[in-house]
Amino acid sequence: MGAHERAVLIDLDGTLVDSAPDIVEAANRMLGALGAAPLPSKTISGFIGNGVPTLVRRVLAACSLAPAVDEERAQGLFHRHYEDTNGRFGNVFPGVVEGLDALRRAGYRLGCVTNKPEKATNFLLAISGLAPYLETVVAGDTIAYMKPYAEPLLHACREMGLDPALGVLVGDSAVDVAAALAAQMPVYIVRYGYPGPGGHAAVGMRGAVFIDSLAEMPALLSARAKLGAVSEVRYSSE
Ligand SMILES: O=C(O)COP(=O)(O)O
Numbered sequence: 001m002g003a004h005e006r007a008v009l010i011d012l013d014g015t016l017v018d019s020a021p022d023i024v025e026a027a028n029r030m031l032g033a034l035g036a037a038p039l040p041s042k043t044i045s046g047f048i049g050n051g052v053p054t055l056v057r058r059v060l061a062a063c064s065l066a067p068a069v070d071e072e073r074a075q076g077l078f079h080r081h082y083e084d085t086n087g088r089f090g091n092v093f094p095g096v097v098e099g100l101d102a103l104r105r106a107g108y109r110l111g112c113v114t115n116k117p118e119k120a121t122n123f124l125l126a127i128s129g130l131a132p133y134l135e136t137v138v139a140g141d142t143i144a145y146m147k148p149y150a151e152p153l154l155h156a157c158r159e160m161g162l163d164p165a166l167g168v169l170v171g172d173s174a175v176d177v178a179a180a181l182a183a184q185m186p187v188y189i190v191r192y193g194y195p196g197p198g199g200h201a202a203v204g205m206r207g208a209v210f211i212d213s214l215a216e217m218p219a220l221l222s223a224r225a226k227l228g229a230v231s232e233v234r235y236s237s238e
Pocket residue numbers: 011012013014047048049050051052055113114115116117
């Protein structure tokens with residue numbers, strides 16, 4: 001089985017792009033518009049991972065604005081401010097471009113699976129220069145399901161015409177681990193992202209292989225393929 005038949009699906013926020021500064025700024029502008037004081041950036045970063053509706057709900061709860069403030073109104077404010085902050089303060093993480101280049105050279109097919117809404121995702125991928133690497137993008141509102149459901153991962157494989165059994169996910173949070181396990185894909189977690197409640201020690205992180213950089217992926221995947229080939233030989237000779 002060649003590398004060209006394999007899909008590497010990659011999360012966006014906290015894995016490809018350090019987008020927390022943009023998200024924090026938009027969330028705090030939303031709070032300002034609601035007459036509330038800003039939250040520390042670390043608090044808001046800890047709320048990233050399950051998509052915008054969950055982020056806004058968590059921010060409102062942290063400021064004791066729920067249920068007094070209408071969630072949809074707050075979401076509308078967030079989206080409006082995020083349109084202005086998206087891609088302005090964040091950066092592509094170190095090792096990402098090297099990793100994507102190396103994976104592409106090795107023949108892997110690349111896709112992005114994110115819980116960020118599609119419009120904001122496409123804009124961020126375009127201005128950060130990452131869009132040309134990604135054959136397919138499945139965002140938070142592309143289909144009816146987000147991670148931690150398996151569907152977005154399976155949908156990305158379908159879009160690429162690949163068997164999900166040939167896919168792996170690289171992400172940064174417990175949401176990614178859960179989605180990958182649901183889709184029965186191996187999962188690699190970057191140590192630098194936004195892991196969510198409980199951090200990397202959380203039970204939800206079990207089953208993940210931790211990496212420091214996307215640039216480690218080609219070597220890890222080729223080691224996995226060799227291991228797979230050895231066990232296939234063993235099985236067939238038994
Ligand atoms: O929008 C979010 O909450 C997280 O997005 P991600 O799936 O790219 O990490």
